[in-house]
Amino acid sequence: PASGHGLKRVLLKLSGEVFGGGKIGIDPDVVNGIAKQIAEAVNEGVEVAIVVGGGNFFRGAELSQRGMERSRADYIGMLGTVMNSLALQDFIEKQGIETRVQSAITMGQVAEPYIPRRAMRHLEKGRVVIFGAGAGMPYFSTDTVSAQRALEIKADAVLMSKSGVDGVYSADPRTDPTAVKYDSVTFDEALRMGLKVVDAAAFALCMENRLPMIVFGMEGEGNVARVLRGEKIGTLVHA
Numbered sequence: 001p002a003s004g005h006g007l008k009r010v011l012l013k014l015s016g017e018v019f020g021g022g023k024i025g026i027d028p029d030v031v032n033g034i035a036k037q038i039a040e041a042v043n044e045g046v047e048v049a050i051v052v053g054g055g056n057f058f059r060g061a062e063l064s065q066r067g068m069e070r071s072r073a074d075y076i077g078m079l080g081t082v083m084n085s086l087a088l089q090d091f092i093e094k095q096g097i098e099t100r101v102q103s104a105i106t107m108g109q110v111a112e113p114y115i116p117r118r119a120m121r122h123l124e125k126g127r128v129v130i131f132g133a134g135a136g137m138p139y140f141s142t143d144t145v146s147a148q149r150a151l152e153i154k155a156d157a158v159l160m161s162k163s164g165v166d167g168v169y170s171a172d173p174r175t176d177p178t179a180v181k182y183d184s185v186t187f188d189e190a191l192r193m194g195l196k197v198v199d200a201a202a203f204a205l206c207m208e209n210r211l212p213m214i215v216f217g218m219e220g221e222g223n224v225a226r227v228l229r230g231e232k233i234g235t236l237v238h239a
């Protein structure tokens with residue numbers, strides 16, 4: 001096995017929120033730090049595909065609450081994920097690792113179109129593949145897209161990063177002081193308890209297809225490298 005968890009190919013979901021370092025936009029130091037950790041894992045032999053969120057720029061649901069048409073707001077959200085993808089690509093390549101961005105919305109000047117079989121070929125060659133623009137469809141989230149992309153490129157697990165929370169809890173730890181963190185939980189339990197840390201659609205897709213998910217926090221030092229390497233952090237969600 002390439003790494004501690006025996007996972008050869010993983011889909012890493014990076015929450016967009018951290019890319020901004022707490023602000024709107026991109027904090028190059030933060031993205032560089034994440035890129036270095038990804039490069040470490042790739043050099044150790046893990047095949048890494050990435051879905052990047054866009055919460056540091058725009059969230060469609062928030063824009064639509066303030067009067068924008070939901071679909072258009074969601075497209076703005078998706079374009080934000082492409083900006084994050086290009087930033088991440090730049091910093092990973094500075095580490096000497098080849099990368100490809102594949103966008104679900106065609107924009108040939110900056111990214112390949114989403115072609116799953118080509119993505120798998122890139123991964124076999126040791127390239128990092130970054131999926132931008134989500135699913136290219138409004139009303140979806142990058143969490144759900146992560147599960148879908150992981151299934152389509154035959155990843156062994158989805159590594160779902162979160163900011164502000166370090167795993168799956170019995171209730172929202174930001175509002176409920178009695179919340180306890182699970183080391184592992186089934187998709188069924190997570191869905192029945194209505195735990196909102198990850199979209200229900202993403203949980204359901206993984207459950208139906210028996211694809212394991214690890215939910216972990218971005219806040220700990222080196223957490224991306226640790227989860228890629230197979231250290232037991234966060235919560236394992238399983239079928």
Ligand code: UDP
Nearest residue numbers: 016053054055059060074077134135140142
């Ligand atoms: N989005 C979308 N379809 C997708 C993926 C994303 O419409 O397939 C939009 C949606 O508006 C979302 C925004 O892009 O709010 C940014 O993604 P997300 O909120 O999932 O980012 P994260 O919270 O992970 O940073």
